[in-house]
Amino acid sequence: MVFTIVPLIELIMPSLTSNLDAESKESKLKNKLFDILLWLNVPIIFSVLIYGLYMYSISNFETYEVMGLIFTLGIVAGSNGINVAHELGxxxxxxxxxxxxxxxxxxLYMHFYIEHNYGxxxxxxxxxxxxxxxxxxxxxxxxxxxxINQYKNSWSIQNRLLKVNDQSFYSIKNDMLWYTVIQLSYLIIIGLSFSWMTSIIALCIAVVGFSLLEIINYLEHYGLRRVQKKSGRYEVVREIHSWNSNHALGRILLYELTRHSDHHYRANxxxxLLDYHENSPQLPYGYPTMMVIxxxxxxxxxxxxKHVPQEMIELSENKNRHL
Known part of the structure; x- marks a missing residue:
């Protein structure tokens, strides 16, 4: 339903390009409701997840019901879990x-915090x-x-951080090691609390969850490239390096993630408070619709x-082009 009804509704809803004025931004910044809406996802998601896994463990679901459970909880884990985690991170x-x-x-994507913020x-x-x-x-x-490469990069970044801080691999500061232990413990606890088959279901839910993230990742920077200077460094990230969408429904459901251009321009x-920038590449439809496409x-x-800027297509085809 999420990927059928939502895209259809999105097609008839307006695209809102207006930005907040200074007074409205100050008001929204002070309004704790926007923060509370994020925090509430923690008890909501884990309550829904535990209930779903419990129902699976005590029921004799048909195959289609199991698939429905996996995809439903996976979508919750991805849209309300990873998406909100991205903002809080x-x-x-x-x-x-x-x-x-x-x-x-x-x-099971805790390494995302390291790779996303530092990579x-x-x-x-x-x-x-x-x-x-x-x-x-x-x-x-x-x-x-x-x-595959985000996970590998996470370990590389972690090892670099440990080296910079003169910490060993087995240091308490090794977050990647902690993430591994926590995630394995999560699956073991589910297995001991319900059944080992329920742990497999939890693993499948995780795959759906992080796959949802990867579809969004795919949309956000598809075909866009920054110019590499003669020094080997890349130009600073600007509004033109992320795909933007102002379609109202997608903005609401994804906590303004669709104004991704401004997020990368000012990550904090x-x-x-995220703004629309006229020079940002614009997706023809909202994020939910583009995810289906x-x-x-x-x-x-x-x-x-046909919407990818020609100069960026040339950069993609010629990686050695410099300023």
Whole structure:
């Protein structure tokens, strides 16, 4: 239903390009409701997840019911879990970042915190970033490349951080080690509490959850490239290096993630304050609709490729081009 009714509704809802004035921004920044809406996802998601796993463990579901359960809980883990975790992961308060990491647990994607903050935001829209889709790269090719290389990058970043701080691999500061222990413990606890088959269901839910993230990753930077200077460094991330969408429903459901251009331009800005930039590449439809289209590569290429700036297509085809 999420990927049928929502896209249809989105087609008839308006695209809102207006930005808040200074007074409205100040008011929304002080309004704690926007923060509470994020925090509430922690008890909601884990309550729904535990209830779903419990019902599976005591019921004799048909195959189609099991599939429905996996996809339903996976969508919750991805849209309300990882999406909100992404927002909280950029917060200044350590306890909010902690909540963000907890929300990554149902998708077994806790390494996302490290790779996203220390990798993706540095390398977005460059060949070095596994979470930036290449021009003419299908979603399915991207999925494998992104999932595998983001995990590898997370360990590389973690090892570098440990080295900089003169810490050993087995240091308490090794977050990647903690994430591994916590996620394995999560599956073991589910197995001991319900059944080992329920742990497998939880694993399947996680795959759906992080796959939802990867579809969104695919949309956000597809075909966009930053210019590499003669020094080897890339130009600063600007509004033109992320796909933007102002379609109202997608903005509401995804906590303004669809104004991704401004998020990368100013990563510490809270979601309710994100702006629209006229020079940002605009997706022809909202994120929910584009997610469906992305699953059909020929359709995606026919719709999106003509919107990719020509100069970025040339950069994709010639990685050695310099300023």
């Amino acid at each position: 950029h917060r200044q308060e350590s306890w909010e970042r902690f909540l963000g990491k907890i929300l990554l647990l149902p998708s 993706h935001h540095v390398n977005a829209a460059t060949p070095e970033d596994p979470a930036s889709a290449r021009y003419n790269e299908s979603l399915y090719a991207f999925w494998w490349r992104s999932v 800005k809270k979601y309710q 992305a699953t059909i590569p020929p359709l995606w290429f026919s719709i999106v490729n």
